[in-house]
Amino acid sequence: MKRAKFIYILTAGTAVVALPAWYYYHNEMADDKDLAKPQLLSTIWDSETIALIGKAYLNENPDENDAQKLISLLSDHISKENVGISASLINKIRNDYKTGEIVTIEGWDLSITEARQCALFALD
Numbered sequence: 001m002k003r004a005k006f007i008y009i010l011t012a013g014t015a016v017v018a019l020p021a022w023y024y025y026h027n028e029m030a031d032d033k034d035l036a037k038p039q040l041l042s043t044i045w046d047s048e049t050i051a052l053i054g055k056a057y058l059n060e061n062p063d064e065n066d067a068q069k070l071i072s073l074l075s076d077h078i079s080k081e082n083v084g085i086s087a088s089l090i091n092k093i094r095n096d097y098k099t100g101e102i103v104t105i106e107g108w109d110l111s112i113t114e115a116r117q118c119a120l121f122a123l124d
Contacts, residue, residue, distance in 0.1 A: 034089075035070075035120060036120040036121045036124050037117070039089070040090070041110075041117075050118050050121050051118070051121060053110070054121050055119075055122045056106050057103070057105050057116070057122075058122060065123075070123070092113045093113045093114055
């Protein structure tokens, strides 16, 4: 095998491995940003209020004061492929209200998912 062909094969092989890994890493980061943005609440609250609610939730739930833990809890039982992460979160919020998964923070009754989204937003 000639040197030029070897370098070409080595470069192509590296790209085949590196590009999917790069895409996966950056796609997961985009999902994390979507998790930290409570879309429904952002229509009535500004960023400061969302962060305030998030900090209050974290004060009441210090065991969840970790971004990775919140991401894991928010990602649990949601489908990113079929309907998208935003629609999945809205479905999860509806289900929280149906099943009584509600917390009261600063006088607001929120689904646990909304409260965790605010907490993740506050940690960012």
